[in-house]
Amino acid sequence: MNSKDKIQIHIDKGKFYFSSKKYEEAIKEFKNALSNDKDNAEVLYSLAVSYETNSDYDLAKEAYQKVLLIEPEHELARSHLEKMLEK
Amino acid sequence: MKMKNFAVIGLGRFGAAIARFLEKEGGEVLAIDINPEIVRELEHDYTSVVEADATDIETLSNLGVGDVDAAIVSIGTSMEAGIFITLLLKELKVPLIVAKVRSKLHEKVLKKVGVNLVVYPEEDAAQHLAKKLYWPGYSELEMTTGLSMVEIRAPKSFIGKTVAKLKLREKYKANVVAIKRKNPIIDENEQTDYEEKIIAPPVAEEKFEAGDSIVLVCSDDKVDKFKDMK
Structure with a gap:
């Protein structure tokens, strides 16, 4: 199995855990995926959403900001971050 | 974390009002305007009001704007000045920049240069008035009885506990009044x-979950207790 496939497995597992509200596990999987592909904006975004739904707001904010550094046009990350800053 | 230090740049009707409210809430406010007449008029209203050109980075830096938690840019006359000031605030690494805007285009440009939040004062006021007309009791309750309706993030210590058990x-x-729950989707x-x-x-048996926000009605003097809960 090549490293791209391995990353994809972590992403798929992360999404599965996320939809099952198992946010801690989802966070672990997305972090694992990022350890092999640290500037992957999509995975960072999934990590940020998982932090936010897990009430880890400071970490979520940081992760959304990282997504926007890599991909300034990421509208979803921008709108989530703005919503968080309003509170 | 509660924000404490603010800079308000531009002291027209909106800027002056926001500076006054922030100070009333206990914030440290540095109020700045380029117009000496406005500064003279307002100098007794705030602790710290200065006449300065906010389009000069050295001036901003010397005033300590780089150390504030948030800056509010309320320049009504020149869109260009607002954009330039935002860029300087970014350079000074101000963590939260809020700007008053007039149009969607204005909003788009300011967001591109780093504004985090925008406000449309006229639109917000219109919405507030419409609500008041449809629901006259709402603001009266807020203003006259010392009660506030607030939305807070559920502290982590609430998660897994029921509304009844927390005895709020x-x-x-x-x-x-309500719980806003995040349901994960792909x-x-x-x-x-x-x-x-x-x-x-x-x-009463509803259990709080991670990511919940809570809408509460509570007396003004207790609101801060919730904001500081972990």
Whole structure:
């Protein structure tokens, strides 16, 4: 199995855990995926959403900001971050 | 974390009002305007009001604008000045920049240069008035009885506990009006996201979950207790 496939497995597992509200596990999987592909904006975004739904707001904010550094046009990350800053 | 230090740049009607409210709430406010007449008029209203050109980075830096938690840019006359000031605030690493805007284009440009939040004062005031006309009791309750309706993030210590178990009414004289719950979804583009579901009013047995926000009615003097809870 090549490293791209391995990353994809972590992403798929992360999404599965996320939809099952198992946010801690989802966070672990997305972090694992990022350890092999640290500037992957999509995975960072999934990590940020998982932090936010897990009430880890400071970490979520940081992760959304990282997504926007890599991909300034990421509208979803921008709108989530703005919503968080309003509170 | 509660923000304490603010800079308000531009002291027209909106800027002056926001500076006054922030100070009333206990914030340290540095109020700046380029017009000496405005500064003279307002100098007794605030602790710190200065006449300065906010388009000069050295001036901003010397005034300590780089150390504030948030800056509010309220320049009505020149869109260019607002954009330039935002760039300088970014350079000074101000963590939160809020700007008054007039149009969607203005909003788009300011967001591109780093504004985090925008406000449309006229639109917000219109919305508030419309609400008041449709629901006359709402603002009266807020203004006259010392009660506030607030939305807070559920502290981590609430998660897994029921509304009844937390005894918020007994301990803090607070009523839970609604819970905003995040339901995880994978959208059509295979992206992780969430939808917000409102549970209103929640039953006593409703358990708080991670990511919940709570809408509370509580007396003004207890509001801060919730904001500082972990």
